[in-house]
Amino acid sequence: MSEPLFPDASPEGCEHPLHRATRVLGDRWTLLILRDIMFDGNRCFRALRQNSREGIASNILSSRLKRMVADGLLTQAETADGHQRRPYALTETAIQLVPAIVELCAWGLGEEPGPGDLRPRLFYGGGPRLWRRFQRELREEHLMGRQPDLTIRTRLYEVEGDVLNGFGPLVLPADAAA
Secondary structure, X not given: OOOOOOOOEOOOOOEOHHHHHHHHHOOHHHHHHHHHHHHHOXXXXXXXXXXXXXOOOHHHHHHHHHXXXXXXXXXXXXXXXXXXXXXXXEOHHHXXXXXXXXXXXXXXXXXXXXXXXXXXXXXXXXXXHHHHHHHHHHHHHHHOOOOOOOOHHXXXXXXXXXXXXXXXXXXXXXXXXX
């Protein structure tokens, strides 16, 4: 019997990088929560739950957020704001995942553009230069607590709205636009 090409652990107990990545990011909810925080700007529990496209249950969201904080992907404000919210913020580790998440989204795109994949399609088309600019904006927002003036997220919303209204760089098939 042959030895595995990439064992999960060496005799010293070092974890293989792919094993570590799948252990931290291995369930769909973690990636979807990161997507909602990064690309939609949802930062509080209620906003994440109410705006979840996939309809995440409260108990699952709560457990994933706790685990993401423990794994170093998110931080949570120590004290509540004026609305009794304790927003979550991305860490540098999470922000570094932007290119990987964009590539996964591109891999999952269908042949024809549909309303649900307009922003991912536009974002992927912007290439690594756009992704790095977006990472800088996320660092400003999440690590430094400053809101950039006109963000890439805002521009993508605007272009998405233009496309859905019949204007813009993509044209939806007639049945998908309805």
